[in-house]
Amino acid sequence: MATTSTSRVTIYDVAQRAGVSKSLVSLVLRGSPQVSPARREAVQQAIDELGYRPSRAAATLAGQRSNTIGVVIDDFANLWFVDLLAGLREGLAGTTFHVSVADAALNSHLAESPVHGYLSARVDGLVIAGEPRTADAAGVGVSTVVVGVRRQGVAGADLVFADEAAGSAAAVEHLAALGHQRIAFLAGDSGPALERERSYREAMAARGLTLHATPRGGTDEASGHAAAATLLADEPQVSAIIAANDLMALGAWQALREAGRSVPADVSLVGYDNSPIAATGIVDLTSVDARGAEVGRLAAQALIARIDDPTRPPTTTSVQPRLVLRGTTAPPPR
Amino acid sequence: MATTSTSRVTIYDVAQRAGVSKSLVSLVLRGSPQVSPARREAVQQAIDELGYRPSRAAATLAGQRSNTIGVVIDDFANLWFVDLLAGLREGLAGTTFHVSVADAALNSHLAESPVHGYLSARVDGLVIAGEPRTADAAGVGVSTVVVGVRRQGVAGADLVFADEAAGSAAAVEHLAALGHQRIAFLAGDSGPALERERSYREAMAARGLTLHATPRGGTDEASGHAAAATLLADEPQVSAIIAANDLMALGAWQALREAGRSVPADVSLVGYDNSPIAATGIVDLTSVDARGAEVGRLAAQALIARIDDPTRPPTTTSVQPRLVLRGTTAPPPR
DNA sequence: ATAGAATGGTCGAGTTTGAAC
DNA sequence: AGTTCAAACTCGACCATTCTA
Structure with a gap:
């Protein structure tokens, strides 16, 4: 199992063990239907035996896409985003996108802004749930949806916000x-x-x-x-x-x-x-x-649609809020 | 500026524009002192003019390291981690590590666990701030620190927790x-x-x-x-x-x-x-x-030390908690 | 189902340069 | 003038995949 192998196990090792080409392994990895069940099984077994973990870096580099969506929020201490993330996840169900979250503070020890970090990571989509930087107003070159009402816009981005x-x-x-x-x-x-x-x-x-x-x-x-x-x-x-x-x-x-x-x-x-x-x-x-969850769900939908067709005209979606009655309101004193 | 270039601008483009080799660009990118101010300036200008963004995927693949630390938490809704992240960031000041946070729920639409995701991403270090999976008990093959008192350990990992x-x-x-x-x-x-x-x-x-x-x-x-x-x-x-x-x-x-x-x-x-x-x-x-912040700070320290020397024996560090007196305690009724 | 090119960087070894001896 | 050396820079192999043919 956990053989303390000198070097990492790669797709080549898996291919050799399964007696197939590395291309076939790649196909299995990405769930291609063009693979015979027998081969698929053999490859899967080799993967398990070797404890193989695909390199996301290599896949991103070769595939020109990271299969990742970046979420930028203002501050983890702001509880609003908890619901947003839940909705986002729900809206992303059925996709294979990974979700990565960053707040402006978390990487403040680096000069770089979270948006730029995600750009370097070649994310396929970006959710900006905070006030966009002025520098990003002209567009960031990747499918983007801005969440919430913001003073600053981002060119070409979809908008989802509560009314x-x-x-x-x-x-x-x-x-x-x-x-x-x-x-x-x-x-x-x-x-x-x-x-x-x-x-x-x-x-x-x-x-x-x-x-x-x-x-x-x-x-x-x-x-x-x-x-x-x-x-x-x-x-x-x-x-x-x-x-x-x-x-x-x-x-x-x-x-x-x-x-x-x-x-x-x-x-x-x-x-x-x-x-x-x-x-x-x-x-x-x-x-x-x-309605953070609903906003998140719609943001996911908009983002998926935009990734699918980056040329579509930007959309604007609003969600109707709901007043939740609890114990702090009553008729005024007489 | 934002020339809608057909293909992405790469290190080669920057090198050509600045009239240097791509290696020199790489050195500038990583802030090497072995570069003359004149060349550095030329390269930086080319970067700005072209709007170049280095590909993290390529850097990770070539460099055998991602320069990233992954943090796995139980649930974003658990407020404890807000302090933890703040401390972590503080402890990481002065380093160039990126910090990526994942909760178990966020990527639940993917079969993969957050830990495995980070392993595929080739993180340099891992902070597990939640109950580790049994499958990871034998060790995960990367410098790891487990935060908090957990039933399940991770072999070879440092431990930081509140007493x-x-x-x-x-x-x-x-x-x-x-x-x-x-x-x-x-x-x-x-x-x-x-x-x-x-x-x-x-x-x-x-x-x-x-x-x-x-x-x-x-x-x-x-x-x-x-x-x-x-x-x-x-x-x-x-x-x-x-x-x-x-x-x-x-x-x-x-x-x-x-x-x-x-x-x-x-x-x-x-x-x-x-x-x-x-x-x-x-x-x-x-x-x-x-004392989440303090725990985070110490976790960062332990992780940095372990990344520096993966063979060092695992350490255990505890933090003294502090009782914060507020308005909900008083002498018992007579 | 496969070989081979391509992806965009890093890294170590090697080359150039110019000043000091 | 020739040799030495460090600093500054370049070369090209290599990383682990995907994509094209």
Whole structure:
């Protein structure tokens, strides 16, 4: 079995052992139907006996394709991508593509950007689930789909994103239906956060309600806390808060607690992303589900189609978000 | 710039344009000091003008090394690995290794295991941060470090893990110092969970306290909820609960709330992992910090050393965990 | 079903160059 | 002027596959 062979076992070794040519081994490896069952069996046996592992590098070099799809995300700490990856995988079922994930931080010790790394790796497709670099705006030379609403586009890429407008509208509608009038929005400066804010403004205007949007800041828990604290000091009459994401909502909750306001009795709270943290029973945060899994599934579809025909015109697909009602929203206090 | 060249630009094209041999281009690419500034400059200019991207596949094939480290984790949804990756990256600073992350689920549409995928990719090193497959116990033929306490070992691999015994002991000690006697443990069936349970038992025995460990179940929120619900029904006199991880602690908290017991006034609660979710102000869960970043840093060190000298005897390194005190522990009710 | 060219790099050995002895 | 030597550069075999014929 695990013979400590001096050199690696190659396709030649397998071919020799099975008594066939190396080309035939290659065919078996890639599951070609043009191989007789007897030969296939013999080759497979030789592979097992020798413990042969095909070299992906050689296959990529010779085949001009890596059979790999690269996924670039902003940050592993951002929980949103967990769903996205799950959907991506689902959409890739039935294909033989490998999936490789990189975040900008992970390889920050190298000068190179993740996108360039994947380009060097000759990926067959690229999923950019974060803000694209300006340098990549002109196109990256490989089938690409950009996920999420981004400030920066990538030429020739397909687009898949959640319809943030519908999400904010649903949140506003839910709160308005409960009787809230003074509904605030905790704004952030990422692409999706901007879009969520924009549509919050629209939804409020459509109802003739007064806007209460905070200045744009970061999108983490501390930013949510700070923004909410300022908001509560300036406009204590606010009875509901929509945050640009769940983490900010948690920060806001903390600020509310510190201000002696209870959720949802005094103030209703709606997050955005429906992240795992919102779903825990102890947090139980009403949140807009951005449908990451569905976005991932559609992104996979778009990518497969583009790899199949790189000349097809870029498409734009949006997914309807869903408001997940939990325990942080209630009618305003009388 | 972006000339839509028919075929890819290769090292030959760059060499020709710069008026040097392809070997010299290769030397520039890898930052060799044996190149005159003038030539280096010329080559770099040619690279920029042509938009050349080296082929990693070719480099790996020719160089017999991929300059890549593969990281295998159980599941992206497990937040623990976020810290681990951060530490890994830190430990890899100054090297030119690329880092690639795969979880078992992500490529589940392929028959192949992540480890085998990385073997085919000819990674220079492997970090296994999950339960190794039995098939890999005999060794995988590449420098490997296993992270965390696992039931299954990998021959020849270095080991880096948090000292779970010290973690459980710290939790028990903290609770005992607050005056708790009836301290329960929510057990799970993963490698680390078993170890945490084992040392909980030891720490309790050392203090002459009666054990209250639940039967081992899953390690997710629902499992924590179920285990705690049963525990509260069977042994309502318990005044403190240590969970095998944070998610289980959240589930337990929910069960406590449903039973009308408040945290920490009626029952104290300690989680394990110090995950981001525990750190949020709204949850504020006392938790044992498994020091993922430190583990990652040490894993990187061990791996670098092993890649440097594959014959060195396997090492075992443990990291002292730290109990992070937050708002879910207090003296028992009188 | 197979031989042989092609893929795009790396690597070690060898060649050139120019200055120092 | 001839020899020596290191630094700078080039040559060509080789890596393990796929693809064409």
